[in-house]
Amino acid sequence: xxxxxxxxxxxxxxxxxxxxxxxxxxxxxxLCKPEEVVVFNCFTGKKTASLCASPTEAxxxxxxxxxxxxxxxxxxxxxxxxxxxxxxxxxxxxxxxAWVSQVWFDxxxxxxxxxxxxxxxxxxxxxxxxxxxxxMIMNASCQRPPGVRLPAFSRELVKxxxxxxxxxxxxxxxxxxxxDNGAYELYGPSK
Numbered sequence: 001x002x003x004x005x006x007x008x009x010x011x012x013x014x015x016x017x018x019x020x021x022x023x024x025x026x027x028x029x030x031l032c033k034p035e036e037v038v039v040f041n042c043f044t045g046k047k048t049a050s051l052c053a054s055p056t057e058a059x060x061x062x063x064x065x066x067x068x069x070x071x072x073x074x075x076x077x078x079x080x081x082x083x084x085x086x087x088x089x090x091x092x093x094x095x096x097x098a099w100v101s102q103v104w105f106d107x108x109x110x111x112x113x114x115x116x117x118x119x120x121x122x123x124x125x126x127x128x129x130x131x132x133x134x135x136m137i138m139n140a141s142c143q144r145p146p147g148v149r150l151p152a153f154s155r156e157l158v159k160x161x162x163x164x165x166x167x168x169x170x171x172x173x174x175x176x177x178x179x180d181n182g183a184y185e186l187y188g189p190s191k
Contacts, residue, residue, distance in 0.1 A: 031066035031073055039063075039154035040103065040114055042128055042142035047074075049128050051103065051114060053157060059171035060157065063087055065105060065112065067128075077105045077112070079173040090179045091160045091167055094187035098122045101153055101160040102181050103174065109133050116152055117187045118160075126151045129186060139186065 030038045032052035037060075040051035049067045053060035061080060065087075068074035079085040087105050094100040098120030104113040113129040126142040142151050153160070158174055160167045167176045 031068065036064070039157040040151055042114065042126055042151045044128060044140040045143055049114065060173065063171065063173045077107060087174045088179060089158055089167065089169060089174050089176050090164050090181070091162065092183035094122065094183045096121050098187060099162060100183035100187050102183065103153060103158070104181065113181055115186060123187050127186065
């Protein structure tokens with residue numbers, strides 16, 4: 001397989017060159033399985049959160065969130081057509097001239113939220129937030145080890161526009177919707 005047809009690991013994030021069709025053999029910085037593609041990866045200092053997809057020429061048939069360490073995954077959520085589970089996605093304005101792309105899943109009264117702030121005056125570039133109902137119980141910024149790029153949602157999975165109506169998911173496992181996950185509070189100028 002040529003170097004150009006492989007996935008290139010960058011900052012724990014694997015970017016697909018032509019598509020999500022080829023799995024990475026270098027997922028070591030993520031919690032994705034060797035046969036999966038990393039579509040978002042966030043290191044918070046002690047733990048990692050990874051959003052992984054099945055490699056495919058068309059729409060991914062699996063999206064999986066894993067949180068923990070290489071030795072122990074503490075939280076996992078998988079969406080497939082067979083299990084009927086899905087992830088949500090939206091985009092919202094935050095700090096001046098900035099937009100926050102968001103992907104989440106709900107389990108019971110908890111919402112697990114991955115975010116990426118693009119443009120403008122973002123207080124940080126990406127993060128993980130957990131809500132229990134309306135109450136925020138965790139908010140962590142993704143850290144950037146030396147020589148590593150910050151996480152970003154794979155544009156092969158989802159193309160966020162300036163609004164949910166202008167955003168498009170490549171799979172029915174990630175549905176774009178209007179939602180208020182407190183983007184301004186997470187990324188606003190006071191943070």
